[in-house]
Amino acid sequence: MQIMLIGGGKLIYHLAKNLISKGHFVIIVNKDRNYSKEIARKLKANIIYGDGSDPEILEDAGIYKTDVLVALTGKDHENLFICMMAQKYFGVERTTALVNDPDNEFLFSELGVTSIFNITDLLGSLIEQNVVYEDISNLLTLEGGKLSVTQYIIPDDAPAAGKTLKEIDLPLSIVLGGIIRDGDIVIPRGSTVIKSGDKILIISLPEEQAMAIKILGGEED
């Protein structure tokens, strides 16, 4: 696949490295001369020095043959403009953009940007949960953060400790995927008793995660 990346920084460098190692043809467009020179030495990719929102630069870079365009600059108006230009003017089928201001996610998807990474929200919620609750680790999120899988360790004084799942009033939209107890896996059923020290896998919507943890562990939010 031919993939065009627009932007700079460590993110582009590492992303390009991974894509190249998987056999994709990568083009990077960057408007900083020194950065362009530096990565041109390090990567087996086409590096184009120029402004990614200039149609002539994109044409020189080979946008007509590009399968996916990825706009990763730190400015939302540049990312939006580049993606819309690629779709409208050059007929690129798939565009991906970084959204820096979470408020812009709706606009980007409404206008037809194929995939959107809301970096501030993603990073913010990961860091927040790690800082606020040490017993919680976010294992992964799916579909760009729409579903989250979280591991939670039941504390000693948890209201759920010693109760069966049936007794705990957990909303139907929150699913417990498994319990790790002393290294063994217990598949949770209605009659399973929760014990303190259990590592529980919680599958839920990100916004319901806090509720699940409150019910199980009684932490204040």
Next chain:
Amino acid sequence: MYIVIIGCGRTGSNLAGLLSQKGHDVVVLDKDTYSFNKLPVEYSGFKVEGDTLEHDVLKNAKINTADIIVVTTGDDRINYMVTQMAREIFKVPKVMVRIVDPENTYMFEDLASVETFSPINLLVDSFIKKIERIEG
């Protein structure tokens, strides 16, 4: 009419002053307070300072109740995003936008309720008209 003007540069400040004198309700928005100095003394509308691309700033300027917004910043990419925000999110019935590089005009084509103005095209047109008049 309630008119919101985005960008208080030479174009925006001039336009804001004239519209306000004609009795329209005008709000002008810019990220730099200093640029409000360009507004003429007769200007009697509001000034909102802030990043035009932030939803809260646009809400502050009550853009959702505007009859017209005029987008005049010097960056086509910012103008494009503000235009789309005004259309898609705040449902402004009429957007007028200044285009710096005439090559970018196609980005605004077939957007309902959007009208574009390119100073360079206007200038070139009037040159050509003058020249043809001399010829004829």
